[in-house]
Amino acid sequence: MQNIIFYSLSFLLLLISFLKDRSKTKKSLLKAWKSFENILPQMLGMIAFIGIIIAFLSPGVISSIIGNSSGWFGVVTASVIGSVTLIPAFVAFPMAAILLQNGAGYMQLSAFLSTLTMVGIITLPLEVKFFGKKFAALRNSLAFVFAFLVAFVIGKVVG
Numbered sequence: 001m002q003n004i005i006f007y008s009l010s011f012l013l014l015l016i017s018f019l020k021d022r023s024k025t026k027k028s029l030l031k032a033w034k035s036f037e038n039i040l041p042q043m044l045g046m047i048a049f050i051g052i053i054i055a056f057l058s059p060g061v062i063s064s065i066i067g068n069s070s071g072w073f074g075v076v077t078a079s080v081i082g083s084v085t086l087i088p089a090f091v092a093f094p095m096a097a098i099l100l101q102n103g104a105g106y107m108q109l110s111a112f113l114s115t116l117t118m119v120g121i122i123t124l125p126l127e128v129k130f131f132g133k134k135f136a137a138l139r140n141s142l143a144f145v146f147a148f149l150v151a152f153v154i155g156k157v158v159g
Contacts, residue, residue, distance in 0.1 A: 039090075042088060042091065043090075043091060046087060046088075046091040046095065050095050050098055054098065054102060057102075059102040059103040060103065062099060062102050062103045062104055063102075063103030063104070063105075065077060066078045066099070066104045066105060066108035066109070066112070067103045067104055067105045067108070068105035068106075068107070068108075068159065069105075070105065070108060074105060074107070074108040075107055075108050075111045075148065075151045076111075077108075078104075078108040078109065078111045078112035078115075079111045079112065079114075079115045079119075079144065079147050079148070079151075080115075081112060081115075082111065082112040082113065082114070082115030082116035082119065082147070083115045083116075083119040083120075083121050083140075083144060084121045084122060085116055085122075086120075086122045086123070087116060089116075089117050092113060092116050092117070093113070096109045096112065096113055105159075106154050106155065106158040106159060107151045107152075107154055107155040107158075107159060108151070110147075110150050110151045110154040111147045111148065111150065111151040114143075114146065114147035114150045114151070115143070115144060115147045118143035118146065118147065119140050119143045119144050119147070120140065121140075124136060124140065127139075127140075
């Protein structure tokens, strides 16, 4: 029901915009389409990547590596994977939902998502270039530690 409400509201607002100024609405729709085209290759690549992971790793394997029973070992594993992976956040959250459905734990996924969005091992050289070694190292280290705090809190709240 919630989706119907959001889509109806979006369509209504688009209609109002179109009635108010057709040219601006057409321009904005064209810009939105171009943005979608730019994002689509990354999105399809990540969906394919997730599909391959799910195909080769059974829910039991996923659960043993980053499931609830993996405990803090799974949190560390997920944190390291998140730190070295470069995935846009808009792809990471749906991927986390799929992993959750296939046996991953909340604590482990929260650590994965936290490090994925806040720690950048791959982007570290660029960060060092703009902000300096000390700042980049401190920021990434604190973000990595913060991921464990997030995992702990999520574990207490959800687990």
